[in-house]
Amino acid sequence: MRAGLDIGGTKIDAVAIDDAGTPVQRLRLATGFGEAEVLANAAAAVTGLQRLARSEFDSIGVGIPGLVDPATGRVRHAVNLGFDDTAFGSGLENLVHAPVAVENDVNAAALGAYHLMALSGPVAYLNLGTGLAAGIVVDGSLWRGARGVSGEIGHIPVDPLGAVCACGQRGCLETVASGGAIARLWPIEHAYPAQALFAAAAGGDPEALRIRALLFSGVAAAVRILVLTVDVESVVIGGGLSHVGAPLLDGVRGVLAGWAGSSTFLASLDLPGRIRLLPDGLSVAAVGAAMLGAPAAVLRP
Amino acid sequence: MRAGLDIGGTKIDAVAIDDAGTPVQRLRLATGFGEAEVLANAAAAVTGLQRLARSEFDSIGVGIPGLVDPATGRVRHAVNLGFDDTAFGSGLENLVHAPVAVENDVNAAALGAYHLMALSGPVAYLNLGTGLAAGIVVDGSLWRGARGVSGEIGHIPVDPLGAVCACGQRGCLETVASGGAIARLWPIEHAYPAQALFAAAAGGDPEALRIRALLFSGVAAAVRILVLTVDVESVVIGGGLSHVGAPLLDGVRGVLAGWAGSSTFLASLDLPGRIRLLPDGLSVAAVGAAMLGAPAAVLRP
DSSP states (O other), rough: EEEEEEEEESEEEEEEEOSSSSSEEEEEEEEOSSSHHHHHHHHHHHHHHHHHHTTSSSSEEEESEEEEEEETTTTEEEETEEEEEEEEEHHHHHHOSSSSSEEEEEHHHHHHHHHHHTOSSSSSEEESSSSSSEEEEEEEEEETTSSTTTGGGOOOBTTSSSSTTTSSSSSSSGGGGHHHHHHSOOOOOOOOOHHHHHHHTTOOHHHHHHHHHHHHHHHHHHHHHHHHHHHOSSSEEEGGGGGGGHHHHHHHHHHHHHHTTTTTHHHHHHHHHHHHEEOOOOOOHHHHHTTTTHHHHHOOO | EEEEEEESEEEEEEEEEESSOEEEEEEEEEOSHHHHHHHHHHHHHHHHHHHTTOOOOOOEEEEESEEEEEEEEEEEEEEEEEEEEEEEEEEEHHHOOOOOEEHHHHHHHHHHHHHHHHOOOOOEEESSSSSSSEEETTEEEEOOOSSSSSTTGGOOOOTTTTTTTSSSSSHHHHHTSSSSHHHHHHHOOOSSSHHHHHHHHHHHHHHHHHHHHHHHHHHHHHHHHHHHHTTOOOOESSSGGGOOOEEEEEEEEHHHHHHHOOOOOHHHTTTTHHHEEEOOOOOOHHHHHHHTTTHHHOOOO
8 A cells, every 4th residue: 555645735635545556545634834744744644544544555655836856855945835945755754654755746646647547648737726837647657857847838938928927937828827827817806716717707707708718728828839749648637727627628629629720730639639627536646646656567557 | 780861852861870870881862753763762872871881781760851650651741752642661661671660850860869969868859940840859769759749849839929830820939940931031042041141140130130039039949848848958959050050059048048037947947058059960860760770779878
């Protein structure tokens, strides 16, 4: 058995998987804030899972938002968790006495989605959260690239006249196709701002329609980039915005189909047919994190 | 020994490589036009090399401009060679009685550049020819993607107000950063239009300066895209435009350095340090083609 933790800004999603990679136990608890608290809660999640699963774990995997060095388990810029530079992997190992692997949360989710959705071929997991980024899975393993920036497509500019991005560039994909973009362009107090935007657009609000169109074409541009670079077979759309569901998928497919109508080259790529939505309720980041320690046979069924 | 042919629009560049992958013989002859003529000349190149090398070949590799299915050796849309849909691999096998592997010429050049320049890590070969496309090498092998469109970054749009591309989209990288773009934007009768453009720009011509700036930023955008998707360690700039030499490399590095000045994120990627120019005089496509048939040990030294 292996454990995987998805450490989010508010909660830790923890799963235990069996030797076939199937999730068999799950628990959730609050993340807390700051290095000591987050480490203690992560250790409590492992202990709790162990009790539920009545088993020790061969390995623990952690998916965490921040700049992660998988080789050392070091985490930087985890601003939402309240720490900037922490040896998270060895810190947790000291608490739970089992080998710990740490990975960026989007990469962990990519691995989990690949497995739980029984995908094959090269796959990208396109995370539409506060930001926009993709995790890439090739032959069942994460493609991390030369220096760990593979899939950081949110910071590819696609419009010289676009908005200035937090990264300092202008017109990045993230400035139109992310939760942060919606918060900036459609600032309201609502538990689910994207759903509120889509409801307003469905009601005919012209500004909501405009922002929704920007979102659709931004996501479509991300899909086009992933196919024309890595040539992934499938792009799985996940992250907070994916909870909008079919209206998001249909809107992005509509943009891609429109592009195909004016470009036989694009039409030959079948972009609408390559995208799919992450189904609700899958603990992809936690399961993917658990798989970080699994042998190749589990990862490549 | 293995033979590799780079079949260009006007000439066939043919090399023989030894078991260590070192080129030991080279010859060039005219390509001809149309399926029968090109096949006959390709076979003549193999026979000629065989005579020079005083050896039979274990395999023949072919790099060819067009849409290639490496699994079957089928070539489509080879418009410059005068055929549209040809079983080129089996056609050549019938003439030379040795196994033939066929690959897109940019992919073949990527493999050859990786080997001849003794590169390591994931590498992209950015071909600035009539069009713009990249070949990607991972662990010493070509990354072809799910459906053979990996690296087709010339058709990623980066400016909604840009020129209409031959592919039907608007503002593709290829519309500013390719030989075709220079021919359209700076139409003159000259054997080396890019050199003429750079000479005019160096002389202060405002229009030449504007077009050169577009070229620099288009190539820089291509490099940024290759790093933020695949995260290649190096981008080798090759193709006809690369003969401009240092002024091209310096210009692109200048744009990348400028971007880094306004984005600490981009600065952290060290894009200027990741690009290099293909040295003149290397038969990269022919050597890469020859390597298509070589065992992994030769490809991954």
